[in-house]
Amino acid sequence: MTKKTELLSEFLITRGFVWPSFEIYRSKVEAGGFYDYGPLGVELKHNIIEKWRRIFIYPYQDFIYEIETPIIMPEIVFQASGHIEHFTDFIVECTKCGRKFRADHLVEEQLEKKGIKVRTEGLDEKALEKLIQEHGIKCPACGGELGPVGRFNLLFRTIIGPYSTNVGYIRPETAQGMFVSFPRVFELAGRKLPLGIAQIGKVGRNEISPRQGLIRLREFSQMEIELFFDPENPKCPYLRDVEKVKVRIAPEDKVAEAVQQGKEPEVLELTPIEIVERRLVPNEWMAFFMGLAVIYMNELGVPVDKQFFLAKLPEERAHYAACAFDQMVWSERFGWIEVSGLAYRTDYDLSRHAKYSGRELYAERKLETPKEVEEIRLYPNPQKVREVYGQQAGQVMKLIADIAKDSEKVKQLLDRGSIRIGDYEITKEMVFVKVEKRKITSEKFIPHVVEPSFGIDRIVYVTLEYAFTLVGEGKILLRLPPDIAPIKVAVLPIVKKSPYTDIGRELYRDLARRGLRVVYDDDGSIGTRYSRYDELGVPVAVTIDERTPQDETVTLRDRDTKIQIRAPMREVYSIVRQVIEEKRSLVDIGRERGYEIIVRGS
RNA sequence: GCGGCCGUAGUCUAGCCUGGUCUAGGAUGGCGGCCUUCCGAGCCGCUGAACCCGGGUUCAAAUCCCGGCGGCCGCACCA
Incomplete structure (x- = not known):
């Protein structure tokens, strides 16, 4: 960790964005991979989710619908989805050094070195054990004997009903809820395609050893869309919406090549339309969502050249995916991390649920x-x-x-x-x-699905990391986009004296009642307070000064440039709204409205 | 799970090697007050930790020894 990222992780905890859960029990039990969101964190996360809705759902609300389904689902759902089978890892432990390995991976790897090609898919623990014994596979780290093959399922298991043996699991992705309720939503949508079903919610994965704070959690939040379309008509009518977006992409052939040569894959810079033309994705919807995803991360403060889409090779893809990309974002602390996944799930899920439920799940085409x-x-x-x-x-x-x-x-x-x-x-x-x-x-067919899936907590972290800036000596400036910032306005009387404090409190109440997130503070010097709220990413600081009692004007200070404008107090609300909603700077608004612009030396 | 480092107020930390002077020091924070009219000013008062847990050695343990639990980092794992 660098000094900066170290300060950042301390900052996140002490300022109340996030902190490890169950802290008071931490010395008694290992329960890593769970985080609480504090007051500022909750608001930030909320704003990040809202921006996602504004980019992925609201403009397409005529065919993308958001729903909410349970976190706990009965076993059959995950038998159908393939998670019971595929979410289970076979693990062998070295009896000498105690290291654990994926048994199937290990067998394939070791045998390939000997020139034997085997497919371990579908084998059970006994079969894997047999292979290990027959070929005398040893621990690759220390050469020790390997123990028996065990199972490790990443699904959290529970019981549905108090005295029952009816097994349920916490969903490892929100997706299944949307597949299962497809018939209802499809009906509501007038049985038309394309149809998007969106869901934002919590999921659980019982990770072996979670690390890296918000990056790998056992319980986390996702935002997903299942976009159902007719495979014979894979056109996306909205591709033009993202035609100007620059998408950096490492396509499958480049990634395969890079793996062979043991180097970094080549990254191309293309528009979504070019990606379609070059057939780097199997349908237009994938290119469309790539475009939106780039816009989204960019609006959260991640420059376009700090992101790219990494193709997943067949052996790395989840069991349901015929094609998949990870949206990677550069993190100063963790390197390239995956913030979203984009998968072409074909008709896999609907077919499986049709089979397991006995319900036909289909659409019709004329x-x-x-x-x-x-x-x-x-x-x-x-x-x-x-x-x-x-x-x-x-x-x-x-x-x-x-x-x-x-x-x-x-x-x-x-x-x-x-x-x-x-x-x-x-x-x-x-x-x-x-x-x-x-x-x-008309004829029946099972719709195909493209799924963009975002990990919210990672995005929260990345957003904070990009906003976190050190200025001067250990002074923190959190340059969050105004619409993302948890607190929008700080109301600060120039000194703690009447009538400044009375006017300040009144303004504070007024703004708060009108729905803005706002703080009032009259403690200490004005400079200290500016700095305090710069650190929390508050984009606008309103100062009640000696002019206010005379002409009812206040100054509004821009967090990043420290430039102030003097405006009538009753306009504060509308100016702040403009800053948030129209993404305009205070100076810009001040010029347009003819307000005095104040630049002070610091 | 393995290996390394580590566990002292809300936070950061001094002390531990060389046991007693530690009823644990500092900074920061919090609360109250004074001061303060534009970019982390100052002052005063108050407030905080039986030093991760258990055991041992000793007249005496934050300090030494053993065990446990946790954390961080590396390795492995991460459909």
């Missing part, structure tokens, strides 16, 4: 040219049936009805002239055949 299909229908000829089978005719008629439902059997009957079912021989003569021609104007 055929451009209606298809004509021939439908052959069979009806029993009661007279003929009775002639042959007499008393048993009723039974046979039922059989014919069954045959009629099975196109294979119908075909057999018509082609061969008869079919044998059990003891009964049924001939062509016993049925009427009716050929119906039907026009089909």
Whole structure:
């Protein structure tokens, strides 16, 4: 850690952004990977989420809907999703040095060195153990004997119902809730595609050893969208919205090449449209979300050249992904970290849930040219049936009805002239055949899904790291974008005396009542207070000074430039709103409105 | 899980090697007051820790020894 990042982590805790949970029990129990958000942290996180909504949902609210589903879900959901199977790691421990390894990875690696190619997918612990013994695989670190293969599932497990054996799990991603409730939302949306379902919420992953503060948590928050579309129409009509965005991308072929040569992958700088044209992504939606994701991180203060999309190679991808990218952001403390993942989940999830639930989960598409299909229908000829089978005719008629439902059997009957079912021989003569021609104007299909998925806590950290600036000697300036800043205004009487304090308190109340996050402070010198609120990232400081009692004007100070404007006190609210909503500087607003601009030497 | 470092007020830290002078010192913070009219001024008073837990050695342990629990960093793990 550098001096700066060290100061930052101390700052985050002592100023009440975040702190490790269960602190008073920390010396009694290991419970890493959990963090509390303090007052400022809650507000910051809230603002970061709201900005995400403003970029990903509100402009597309005609087809992207936000929902909220439970954190705990029954086991079958995760059997369907594949998490029970794939979220389980097989682990072997070295009996000598105690190091733990992914058993499947280890076997594949070690055997590949010997020139043996094996696929461990689908093998259980016994099979892996056998491979280890047969090939005499040893601990790669110390050469010791390996112990038995164990399982480690990253899902948090619980019981649903007090006396029950009904197993439930905390969701490891919010996604499954959206897949499971797809039919309802699809219905609400008028059965139209594209359809986006968004969800913001908590998830849990029982990490083996969480480290690195907010970067790897056992419980964290996600913002996800499942964008459902017709795979035969993978066009994104909104691609133009992001046409000017520069997206830095390390595509799959470059990453594969880099891995082979053991170097860093080449990063291209392209627009989303170019990414589509070069076929670096399998559909336009992925390029679209890349564009939005870059805009989002950029508005949080991360420059475009400090981000890129890293293609995931097939062996690194999650079980559901046919194509995946990680959005990487540079952190001074942690290096490149993943803040979002973008995955093409195809129809994997809906198909699986359809299979496990027994519910059809599909959409329909209109055929451009209606298809004509021939439908052959069979009806029993009661007279003929009775002639042959007499008393048993009723039974046979039922059989014919069954045959009629099975196109294979119908075909057999018509082609061969008869079919044998059990003891009964049924001939062509016993049925009427009716050929119906039907026009089909639509067909069923399972929508495909593109999923952008953001880890909020990491984004909170990254945002703070980029905003955290040291000026002078150990003086902190938190340059948060005004719309992200937890506190928007500090109201500061120039000295702690009447009438300045009375006016200040009144202004404070007024702004607070109108919905702004604001603080009032009259303690210590004015310089101390400016610095105090610079440190908390408060973008505007309003000072009540000697002029205020005379002409009802106050000064508004810009956090980053320290330039002030003098404006009527009753305009403070509207000026601050402009700063937040229109992303305009105070000086800019002051000029436009013809206010006095004050630059003081410091 | 392994290895290294570490555990003293809300925070940062002195003391530990060379046991007693430590009813644990400082800074910062918090509270009250004075002062203070534009960029971390000063002053006064108050407020705070039985030194991670347990055991041992000793007349005497924050300090030495053993065990436990936790933290940080590195390794491994991170669908």
